[in-house]
């Protein structure tokens with residue numbers, strides 16, 4: 453990519469954003485990624501976190517295998533938190549939380565790659581924009597079991613409030629989102645939905661991704 457990603461392109465990538473790590477998967481993570489992309493996942497984030505998360509070489513090798521699948525499918529591959537790993541694998545971007553390395557210094561290190569930042573308030577959203585974020589992840593919208601230290605549940609109202617406050621940058625909602633809830637999230641102003649368990653723990657990963665994609669595409 454030469455310049456920073458265009459907002460319109462970013463919004464497309466946020467439609468059905470699969471976030472996963474080996475901890476979230478029943479089947480092999482690579483298989484889950486492949487099936488989800490067949491179903492319609494538009495972007496993939498490698499988020500290897502939690503007690504049973506892989507570390508060291510096995511973690512790097514899993515990330516590399518997922519990156520390869522995303523490249524073959526033409527789907528952007530994002531790494532959560534670990535900027536070093538993102539650069540090592542030449543990922544398409546990184547996603548950082550509020551308490552990770554500051555967005556300004558991450559932007560410095562990753563150049564024109566995609567930078568996603570978690571934001572829980574309008575103020576955090578404004579700061580992320582100021583520091584050059586390409587999208588913000590807002591949530592948890594609904595109760596979630598996939599993140600131990602999740603902030604309080606916000607509901608879709610936070611998305612409406614951000615849009616009403618004039619925040620028009622690409623936004624993805626995250627937290628407890630299922631196919632049934634995806635429409636409400638997008639209807640409240642998100643450009644798409646980021647999902648872990650509704651896809652990774654689904655009976656049919658492909659069908660789950662497809663139904664969430666269909667709901668998110670209504671925009």
Ligand SMILES: Cc1ncsc1CCOP(=O)(O)O
Pocket residue numbers: 471591592595596597598599602626627628629646647648649650
């Ligand atoms: C990473 C993250 N950030 C806010 S909630 C969450 C977990 C979302 O997982 P699920 O889609 O299974 O609720």
Ligand SMILES: C=C1C=NC(C)=NC1=N
Pocket residue numbers: 469471497499532547549568570588589590624626646
């Ligand atoms: C915490 C997060 C919030 N939003 C997104 C998109 N990813 C994350 N890991």
